[in-house]
Amino acid sequence: MDINTLIILTLPAALAITLSMATVFWTSRTYPGFGYWVIGSSCRVLAAVLFLLPRDQLPLWLTIILANYLLLAEIMFYRRGTLVFRGQVVGYGWEIAASVTFIALCVYFTYITPSLNARIAVISLYCAAWNAWMVRVLLTRRPPYFGFIDRWQAGIWGGLAGLNLSHAWFVLMAVPPLTDFLITPALNAPVFLSLWIPLILFASLLIALSQVIMNTQRLEYELRIAQTQLEQDIIERKCHEVELRQARDVAETTNRALQTANTELSQLATTDALTGAWNRRRLEEAAANEMQRLKRYGQPLSLIAIDIDFFKKVNDVHGHAAGDQVLIGLVAVVRSMLRPTDSLARWGGEEFIVLTPCETLESAALIAERLREQIAKTVFPAVDTITVSLGVAQCLPQECWEQWFARADAALYRAKAGGRNQIQTAPETPPHDGSNKAAANLVQLNWHQAYACGHPLLDQQHRALFEHVNRLLDALLLSQPADEIAGLIELLIHDTIQHFKDEEAIITAAGYPGAANHAAIHRALIDQARSLANRFRVGSLDTGELFHFLAHDVIALHLLRADRTFFPYLVAPQRLDQIPNA
Ligand SMILES: Nc1nc2c(ncn2[C@@H]2O[C@H](COP(=O)(O)OP(=O)(O)OP(=O)(O)O)[C@@H](O)[C@H]2O)c(=O)[nH]1
Structure with missing residues (x-):
């Protein structure tokens, strides 16, 4: 079969390979370098077309020199694509040098000393050299993402190198020199050369296939890496979450402890340590608030001063600890008889103050009397019964805390002076008046x-x-x-x-x-x-x-x-x- 017919028969297959590569390039995720492979594949199709053009009617630089150069360019683009695909730096020096010398030799053996044998030998030797280079590229500095496929492709390139070398040897040894079998009407080419066409086509198919597989393997590899990374991230995230939860738990525990400590501190700052009743400071704050209310809304407000009678004797006879128990018990008794809005404070020693909002002098006196009766009835362990004296004063809108308190205190002293175990109310006028x-x-x-x-x-x-x-x-x-x-x-x-x-x-x-x-x-x-x-x-x-x-x-x-x-x-x-x- 003449070579023209062979080229025509294989051209659709070569075109199909190129189109498939181009389709993968445009439609799938491909890595840099894949585009050079598509260009390389296109070069071979273009070369086949140029080889089919009538050499006796068209310029030889087109039908011979460019057509042959495209065969070499195909391998150079494959090499460039493969290096770029692997992320390696590629210079242009070798490609330019090879292109210039190759074209020079082709020109020489076409125009100056025309020789088909020499031209075929040149293209075969150049292609064999670049085929061998491809083998080297594929077998050295292998990236981790390839399985067997780069070695597989290296084998194809090795086979092509051998084919091209034997090709060169054949044409150099051929006697007599070959006649151009591509000139119309076409002559039958030697069988050995004719076999070259389908073999190249087959190799191209395998190379294109391996290139697509290379791309897929790299994609899978990177997906695997990303998945591993993702899993690692998830594990780390979970660890972080656990750490965060632990840190939050610690912070919450610390916070609760701080809150408890704060509550205890403010309790200590505002309450009497022995009896748990409010201390003076807290009472004065509460009194100031209630007095504001009195001034704004006119609500009555009264104060009951309570002092244990002969408490010193309790201490002397029963001991200080028993005296303390009496103070604690007294607070419990008074508290049990007060409303939630009333406040009880220890003023000092055995004197206590009850602040009773919304109570007039009369109603506060009734409360004081009930307190006195209840305390007198209560049996305190180890001490038996005690009595208290009480002074009651209603706050007057124009007076200050000291004046109000002094009136209650004065009433208390009157109760003491009057024989104890009784209540006295303060007159509703400040003690000092007029002249x-x-x-x-x-x-x-x-x-x-x-x-x-x-x-x-x-x-x-x-x-x-x-x-x-x-x-x-x-x-x-x-x-x-x-x-x-x-x-x-x-x-x-x-x-x-x-x-x-x-x-x-x-x-x-x-x-x-x-x-x-x-x-x-x-x-x-x-x-x-x-x-x-x-x-x-x-x-x-x-x-x-x-x-x-x-x-x-x-x-x-x-x-x-x-x-x-x-x-x-x-x-x-x-x-x-x-x-x-x-
Ligand atoms: N157990 C105990 N005694 C206290 C405490 N604070 C003060 N006292 C005692 O309370 C006594 C108060 O005595 P006085 O002020 O003479 O009063 P009184 O003996 O109750 O006499 P009248 O108030 O006049 O009835 C003193 O002996 C103080 O030592 C305390 O926290 N615990």
Whole structure:
């Protein structure tokens, strides 16, 4: 069969291969380099077409030189495509050098010394060299994504190299020289050369197939990698989630602990540690709020001051711990009788305050009376029963907390002075009024921080004595009933005796050398106070004399002068619970 007919017969198959490659290139995901393979495949189809053109009618550069060059270009494009596909850098040097020398030789053996044998030998040798190069490219620096397919293709290129070499050997050995079998009318080419056409076609088919498989293998490999990465990411994400959950749990636990600690701290800051009742600070805050409400809405608001009677005796007879239990029990009893809107605070020692919003003086007095009765009925373990004295005052819109509290306190003292275990209500007018107010203000004793010795109990008692004296002076100036004044004097003497006892114990324990002397002064003052009290009872005491004794002898000379001599010995004050009888 002549070669023209062979080319015509194989051309559709070659075209189909090229179109298939082009279709894969345009429709599927392909990697860089695949396009060069499509171009290489197209070169062979174009070369076949050029070989079919009539050589005697068309220029030889087209039908011979370009047609042969396209066969070489096909392999060069395959090599370039394969290197690019593997991500390797490709220069143009070898391709240019091969192209220039190849075309030069073709021109020489076409125009200058025409020789078909030489031309076939040149194209065969060049193709064999690039075929061998393809083998080298495919077998070295193999990427991990190929299985067997690159080796398989390398085998094809190796076979083609051998075919081309034998081709060259055949034409170089052929005697006599070949006649151009492509010139019309076509001659039969030697069988060996004719076989070359279907073999090349078959090899092209295998190469195209392996190129598509290479692309697929790389795709699968990268998908596998991506899937592994994804699985890894999922595992890491799950680990992170677990860590995050753990961290969140720790944070929540810490937060809860902090909240509990905060609640405990604010509890500590606002409640009395022994009884759990509010402390002074909390009560004053609540009172300020309630007083605002009173001013804005006119709601009545009352206060009940409760003080245990003869509590010192409870401590002395039953011990301090039993006294503590009484305080705790008392709070429980009072609380059980209050409404949720009422507030109970420990004002200090054995004195408690109940704040009762929406209660008038009368209704608050009823509550106070019920409290008194209930407390008197309650049996406290180890102590039996106790009684309390109560002072009730309704807040007046124009007065401040101190004034309101002072009225309740004054009522409480009246209850004490009146024989204890009773309630007293404060009159609905501030104690100092009109012309008497000025007079009362003149003789008010003001406590100053500079008078403090630094010992908590002594400072507390000194302050309390200031207040007692002020209350007594007020009562005298306001011409309160004689029995009330007598009660106040008794109370003052009672508290002073207690204070003197505590003070003597403290200064003796502190090593004050003048303790005995100081105690003698105390006794003298108490004797004098008792004698004044007796004289007051029988009506032979001059108010001025009593004034002088209280303000001058007790406060100015004793509390503010004589007491200062032991201040330096109280550098390390004892705790309250370490003081005898405190
Ligand atoms: N157990 C105990 N006793 C306390 C506490 N705080 C103060 N006291 C004692 O309460 C007593 C109060 O005594 P006084 O102020 O003389 O009052 P009283 O003995 O109740 O007398 P009247 O109030 O006049 O009826 C003192 O002995 C204090 O030591 C405390 O927290 N626990």
